[in-house]
Amino acid sequence: FRFESLVPSGFSKSGMWIAVGAPHHDEGGTSNKGAVYVFRFDNATAQWSYHSKITSSIATANDRFGWSVSIDDSASNAVRVLVGCNYHMDYSGFVELFEMPSTFASCACCPSPHLF
Secondary structure (H helix, E strand, C coil): CCHHHCCCCCEEEECCEEEEEECCCCECCECCCEEEEEEEEECCCCEEEEEEEECCCCCCCCCCECCEEEEECCCCCCEEEEEEECCHHHHCCEEEEEEECCCCEEEEEEECCCCC
């Protein structure tokens, strides 16, 4: 990943996990589509390490996916990331939930007329 795309808007920490929203990230030639970068604390090295990048198949140019983000690792064998995308469809926005048993996959999406 490129640190210059990490102009964070959303940031969340839960246990050994951090999620950082990068709403200005350009994905596949699409400006400001957005992304979320996930980091995990490694006990062996006592450092944070990059784990994965989350993108949305719903977000389009200038949607700014990752404007807000929340991560939760309280469920057994799962980490969940809730990501807000407030500029989608003329500011109607949406919230997308991702769950990771091994890799992050979208498991729910809700339109939100009054997102953030």
